[in-house]
Amino acid sequence: MVNAWTVASVVAVVAGLVGFFVVLRGSAFVAHAIPNGSFAGAAGASLVGVNTILGFGVFALLGALGIGLLGRRGRHDVATALMLVVMLGLGALFVSLNVEYAPEVYSLLFGEILGVSASQLVPTAVLAVLCVVVIALLYRPLMLSSLLPDVAEARGIATGRMELVFLAVVALATTMTVPVVGTLLIFSLMIGAPAAARSFTDEPTRALGLSVVIALLIVWAAIALSYQTNYPVGFFVGTISATSYALGRAWAAWKRTAKIAHQLVPEPASA
Numbered sequence: 001m002v003n004a005w006t007v008a009s010v011v012a013v014v015a016g017l018v019g020f021f022v023v024l025r026g027s028a029f030v031a032h033a034i035p036n037g038s039f040a041g042a043a044g045a046s047l048v049g050v051n052t053i054l055g056f057g058v059f060a061l062l063g064a065l066g067i068g069l070l071g072r073r074g075r076h077d078v079a080t081a082l083m084l085v086v087m088l089g090l091g092a093l094f095v096s097l098n099v100e101y102a103p104e105v106y107s108l109l110f111g112e113i114l115g116v117s118a119s120q121l122v123p124t125a126v127l128a129v130l131c132v133v134v135i136a137l138l139y140r141p142l143m144l145s146s147l148l149p150d151v152a153e154a155r156g157i158a159t160g161r162m163e164l165v166f167l168a169v170v171a172l173a174t175t176m177t178v179p180v181v182g183t184l185l186i187f188s189l190m191i192g193a194p195a196a197a198r199s200f201t202d203e204p205t206r207a208l209g210l211s212v213v214i215a216l217l218i219v220w221a222a223i224a225l226s227y228q229t230n231y232p233v234g235f236f237v238g239t240i241s242a243t244s245y246a247l248g249r250a251w252a253a254w255k256r257t258a259k260i261a262h263q264l265v266p267e268p269a270s271a
Contacts, residue, residue, distance in 0.1 A: 001227070003118055008219040010128045011177045012189070016197075016212030017135050018173040019190030021166065023198060024146040028191050029077060030067060030167065033084040035174040035186040037063050040091030047098045053123075057175040063087055064167035072160055127176040134169050142166060143204060188234075192241025193218060199248025214244055 022031045038060035045055025063083050070079035135142070145152040145159045152159055177186050197211035222236035 003121060004223055005220070006121060007124050008223055009216060010124055012193075012215040012219040013212055014128045014131045014173050015177060015189045016193050016215035017208065018131060018169055019194040019215070020197065020208050020211045021135070021142060021146055022170065022190055023194040024143075024204075025166070027170070028187065029080050030064075031170060031174070031187040031190050033067070033080045034060050034063050034167075034171055035178070037084045037087030037091070038171075038174070040087045040089075040094060043091050043094035043098065047094050053175065053178065056178060057171070059087060060171035060175050061168060064171035065164060068160075068164040068167045071163070124176050127172050131169055131172050131176075134165070138162070138165065147204075188238040188241045189215060189218065192238075192245050196241075196244040196248035199245065199252045218244065 019031070022028060038056050041055035041057070041059025041062075042052040043055075044059075045052045066083045067076075067080050070082065141152065141157045141162060144155070145157055145162045149159050152162075173190070174186055177189065193215035194207075194211040196214050197207045200210060201207050218237060218240045221240055222233050225231070225236045226233040
């Protein structure tokens with residue numbers, strides 16, 4: 001349980017940070033495609049007898065770079081879909097060739113947070129620190145290229161190169177979150193918390209911090225509920241993420257209604 005709480009907390013911080021820019025840049029499809037397509041790397045790694053997380057990470061990085069390069073001269077969503085199709089096709093081939101892959105398939109698809117070993121703590125922490133450092137170093141240009149890409153280009157920021165670096169960070173982040181929620185629900189943690197945070201506040205820095213806080217609350221609640229009910233952690237992560245977003249949208253709607261009502265109230269006449 002100590003390992004589970006530690007890894008989940010580290011993953012939540014990274015998911016909140018990276019996911020904020022995923023939502024800001026409108027890259028939710030990418031955050032879904034990279035982990036699902038990179039499942040082929042885990043299947044191939046198991047087939048040749050190497051660490052499945054290593055194979056997953058290699059395919060995640062290759063998929064991210066492929067999306068970035070293909071998306072430069074074409075539609076980004078089409079490039080993402082093509083990379084996903086190619087990697088899913090390879091995954092189907094690798095799984096069909098491996099008859100002893102069923103337990104690892106379940107673990108990678110749905111997560112195995114309560115089975116995290118002490119040996120996984122250091123690699124997860126290293127990847128987390130790397131992601132946080134890159135986000136910190138690129139915070140200003142990444143924020144500007146996400147909100148105002150034309151202005152970023154005018155100021156000398158290479159938005160194409162920035163996109164490639166960001167996609168590589170997404171690949172690292174998704175790789176380290178596999179043990180927690182698995183590939184099928186990985187994007188629920190990276191999308192639900194940041195989307196909810198943006199609904200609660202429009203100020204970017206405050207939304208970024210709130211995204212991390214919400215992600216932490218989601219994984220802590222998910223682990224506790226999974227321990228008590230013996231249901232998959234991924235189920236609770238997905239459900240709580242969706243609920244947090246729904247609450248955020250309700251809060252935003254209430255604020256809009258209150259603002260309109262305030263504007264409609266006439267000013268009291270002066271004496």
